[in-house]
Amino acid sequence: MLLDKQGKIVFAGMASVIVMMAAALLAPILTLQLNALAQQQSSEWPTTIRVQKTAMSSAAPVKAPNQPLPHQTVFALPIRNDGRVWEGRVTFVASKPIEIEVIHRYNSSVPVDKEHGLTPIAVINGTTITYSHMESNIVESDIVSGDVPISSGTFDFIGDSLVFHKRSGEPFTVTYTLEAYARPLTQ
Numbered sequence: 001m002l003l004d005k006q007g008k009i010v011f012a013g014m015a016s017v018i019v020m021m022a023a024a025l026l027a028p029i030l031t032l033q034l035n036a037l038a039q040q041q042s043s044e045w046p047t048t049i050r051v052q053k054t055a056m057s058s059a060a061p062v063k064a065p066n067q068p069l070p071h072q073t074v075f076a077l078p079i080r081n082d083g084r085v086w087e088g089r090v091t092f093v094a095s096k097p098i099e100i101e102v103i104h105r106y107n108s109s110v111p112v113d114k115e116h117g118l119t120p121i122a123v124i125n126g127t128t129i130t131y132s133h134m135e136s137n138i139v140e141s142d143i144v145s146g147d148v149p150i151s152s153g154t155f156d157f158i159g160d161s162l163v164f165h166k167r168s169g170e171p172f173t174v175t176y177t178l179e180a181y182a183r184p185l186t187q
Contacts (some may be wrong), residue, residue, distance in 0.1 A: 015037045048183045049077070049088075054175040057166065069169030076176055078101060079127060079161040086159060088180030093152040095173040096168045100134040102159035132159065158183075 020098035077086050106128040108122050119130040134155075164174045 001102045006170065013141040017079075030067065040074045048180070050074070054173065055164075057164070057172050057174070059169075060165075061124050072163075072166040072169055072171050073099045074164040074172075074174050075161060076164060076178060077162040077180060079124060079129065080182065081127065084182040084184050086157070086162065086180040087183045088162075088178055089154070090157075090176055090180075091152075091154040092174055092176035092180035093150075094150055094164065096151070096166065098164055098172055098174065099148050100153075100155075101131040101163040101164060102134070102157045103131045103161035106130045113164050123176050131162070131163075133165075151171060168182045 036080055053076075055074045055076075057074050060071040060073045062070075075092065080086065102122075106119070108128055112118050120133075123129070126181050162178070162180075164172075164176070166172050
């Protein structure tokens with residue numbers, strides 16, 4: 001019987017050593033897998049962003065129908081694709097009169113009839129969007145020294161992206177300060 005007890009003790013000791021060695025070997029792998037899972041579940045986008053920037057426009061990623069030249073754009077905030085929207089406030093000044101667009105993902109699952117009509121839509125990098133085009137109610141076109149017209153303004157916004165925009169295709173420079181928060185959609 002003493003041998004049986006000793007054998008059980010030795011076996012239990014060996015099993016404990018094997019479990020501890022396996023745990024030591026698997027811990028780094030499990031940690032990497034848990035970190036990867038956490039990154040996949042969390043957004044790649046920041047939750048809060050504060051930016052002060054001067055940027056020069058470039059050709060828009062899509063060309064509007066019947067538009068000989070591509071529009072000029074500055075994406076102040078990238079298009080979100082994580083089920084959240086940007087909510088924030090921006091103040092800006094541009095070197096020329098411009099427009100502002102707040103981009104929204106287009107819900108194409110809603111059938112729209114001819115009587116009601118479609119909102120303007122475009123596809124950017126495989127994402128179908130529509131946009132709120134803001135001009136006269138937000139953007140002030142002032143004349144500064146030397147009779148050069150510019151745009152400036154401050155406004156609140158909420159949407160998937162914020163874009164400074166010029167339909168004529170004429171390049172512009174914009175300086176802006178913005179603060180935005182990524183808010184989850186509730187519906």
